[in-house]
Amino acid sequence: MMATLISFERLRFLFNRLKERLWVRPLVVCLLSVSAVLSAKLADGTPLGSYFPELSIESVQALLSIMSASMLVIATFSVGSMISAYSSTSNTATPRAFSLVLADDVSKNALSTFVGSFIFSVVAITAVKNAFYGKASLFVLFVLTVVVFAMVIVTFVRWVDSIARLGRVGSTIEKVDNAALASLLRRRNAPLLGGIPITEEAQPGKEVHCSRIGYVQHIDMVALQAWAEEFDVIVEVVALPGTFTAPNQVLAYVRQASQDIADKDLSRLTKAFQIGDDRLFDDDPRFGLVVLSEIAGRALSPGINDPGTAIKIIGTLIRLISQWNEPAPDNCHKKVLYDRVAVPSLSVPDMFDDAFTVIARDGAGVVEVAVRLQKALCSLASLGDEDISKSAEYHAGLALKRARKSLDIEEDIAHVEKAAEFWCQ
Known part of the structure; x- marks a missing residue:
């Protein structure tokens, strides 16, 4: 079936x-x-x-x-x-x-x-x-x-x-931007991939592992739902698309099982997880943020020394996160399609780590990048989302510490600190 x-x-x-x-x-x-x-x-x-x-x-x-x-x-x-x-x-x-x-x-x-x-x-x-x-x-x-x-x-x-x-770098940034935006909006419109949320009181179930080493590229929710209905269980997904898997990593838990499930049946379950050697943009919104951050990091390397590209990518990241935070359209159905598959939501702190860690580290010694990063994080904090505000505040403080340690001229440090005054109010 x-x-x-x-x-x-x-x-x-x-x-x-x-x-x-x-x-x-x-x-x-x-x-x-x-x-x-x-x-x-x-x-x-x-x-x-x-x-x-x-x-x-x-x-x-x-x-x-x-x-x-x-x-x-x-x-x-x-x-x-x-x-x-x-x-x-x-x-x-x-x-x-x-x-x-x-x-x-x-x-x-x-x-x-x-x-x-x-x-x-x-x-x-x-x-x-x-x-x-x-x-x-x-x-x-x-x-x-x-x-x-x-x-x-x-x-x-x-x-x-x-x-x-x-x-060209500009054309590549545009393509990554479009791919990341499409993936983010798709996840915004279906934050749980059509499944049910994971409850805190849920009891751990039987662990499901995969023998193949690689990245989760796609999860077949229809196959998971059909398997869960066949055995009358709840499948709790652990490894979202973009997660690196190994034999010791858990792909999912099988909860509320009223019978012992054979290993061969569990192997059928693992086939619903598409495992590949590389991460893909389609179902992995964080990958687009990672790639944009990598481009900015390479632009900030001493061999290239192109802070303008890094500043452009900071603006792109701000726009992507802002659009992801916008309410889903009214015609977008968020009803539960797979009532036997529990799926975690996308982690906002992980998204910020993917987007800003490399830029804050490699751009700490470039005053214009450090200032633009502080202003960008301030704008994200004003979106009104609690998780986004906390993550923005954390990364702004971390970026300020790196800038103070990397910059040598007092006036440059004062310029960055002035841009970070939002967090000191």
């Missing part, structure tokens, strides 16, 4: 993993190109042929030959440019953002168009040279060739504009 249930969230997770594969979209476009070449033959069986002008085979062959010769070169050039952009992302930003750059739609569409056009022209030339087309179908093929050629030109112009930004 559990294997037959596939939730929308599970499909979304699998679809996103498929989107990250560079070969998927070019393969689909290649198949469509071959289908378009062969489907042109259908025009010969219709009376439309009498309305079409007669074209010479040589003219169509010449156009297809030009396309086939140029598309392979352009496709090779595009791959080289994309690889350079991917390398730039790892060197100037952080390797953790590589998956987002790899999933860039403009680059994938460009590569797919170039490769698909090459396949289209090669298959069409082969068909034309073997007298596969009649008068009507040859004209249809000519029209398709002109359309494909126009698509190539438009795609190339758009791609050149995009590749100039792809891999």
Whole structure:
């Protein structure tokens, strides 16, 4: 029963993993190109042929030959440019953002168009040279060739504009920002993933472990609910997406079990936890904060010395946390969908640790970064949320201590202390 249930969230997770594969979209476009070449033959069986002008085979062959010769070169050039952009992302930003750059739609569409056009022209030339087309179908093929050629030109112009930004720090920050915001809003709208809250008086149950070492990437709540209903138990999730797991780490507890549950049945339960080698942005809101913090930390390194990027990321982090703190929309259902799965909520102190620890540590000796961090944390404290205010106050005090120890000039220290006056009131 559990294997037959596939939730929308599970499909979304699998679809996103498929989107990250560079070969998927070019393969689909290649198949469509071959289908378009062969489907042109259908025009010969219709009376439309009498309305079409007669074209010479040589003219169509010449156009297809030009396309086939140029598309392979352009496709090779595009791959080289994309690889350079991917390398730039790892060197100037952080390797953790590589998956987002790899999933860039403009680059994938460009590569797919170039490769698909090459396949289209090669298959069409082969068909034309073997007298596969009649008068009507040859004209249809000519029209398709002109359309494909126009698509190539438009795609190339758009791609050149995009590749100039792809891999740059600003573009990478924007992609991480969008991925983190989507994940945060998804968790805000479903803080318990559709499950029930964990009660303090709940008794510990049977521990569930996983033999694989890695990160929890996704939790299949439908599978957990089905398993819990089958054995009439409550499953208490411990390892949220982003948690590092090892054989000695607990994934979940099984509570209120009225019977002994075999190990093989518990192994079925662990299959609901997708374990992988890397953290993913989809269901792990904290990962986006970690990656943004890493980019800021690298910008503050002596080799790069770019405090402006760190200041920009501080503003991005403030906006992300502020949007996460906003009330969920009225049309967002927060009803319990899985009444046998207890899920912990996202920890605000952990979010602040992920977002600001690296910046406060590496930017302690940069007065403009230390001042901006104090002002940013003050703005977060004014949001009115108690957990956010406490975490902001804690990190502001810690950042002030680091700044006092790292700064040498009294005027710089006084500047940071003035920015921190909010906490001394």
